[in-house]
Amino acid sequence: MFCPECEAEYVEGVHGCPDCRVPLVPELPPPPQLEYVEYVTVLKTGNPIVLAMVKSILTSAEIRHYVKGEVLQELFRVGTAEIQVGRDDEPEARNLLREFKLGTGGTG
Numbered sequence: 765m766f767c768p769e770c771e772a773e774y775v776e777g778v779h780g781c782p783d784c785r786v787p788l789v790p791e792l793p794p795p796p797q798l799e800y801v802e803y804v805t806v807l808k809t810g811n812p813i814v815l816a817m818v819k820s821i822l823t824s825a826e827i828r829h830y831v832k833g834e835v836l837q838e839l840f841r842v843g844t845a846e847i848q849v850g851r852d853d854e855p856e857a858r859n860l861l862r863e864f865k866l867g868t869g870g871t872g
């Protein structure tokens with residue numbers, strides 16, 4: 765038997781953890797999985813200045829974001845970086861980019 769709080773193992777016959785005051789469980793639950801977040805691209809740019817602007821906009825809005833291709837761009841100044849945000853943050857990110865006239869446009 766295990767305590768789900770402190771993960772201490774107890775012998776049979778013990779039904780609660782005296783330290784945590786919680787009932788014991790036969791098996792410890794598996795470790796929590798990393799939260800899966802689906803990322804969507806909100807902007808593609810080959811311009812490092814735009815990239816830096818967008819990153820600072822998203823950071824100040826506390827939108828978790830991820831830049832795909834950034835390393836390549838910083839090293840070689842070529843290619844296109846994609847800024848991706850979590851699916852949940854996409855509408856807000858797009859609104860912000862639109863305010864700054866940085867959106868990808870499009871009809872969708």
Ligand SMILES: [Zn+2]
Nearest residue numbers: 767770781784
């Ligand atoms: Zn415990």
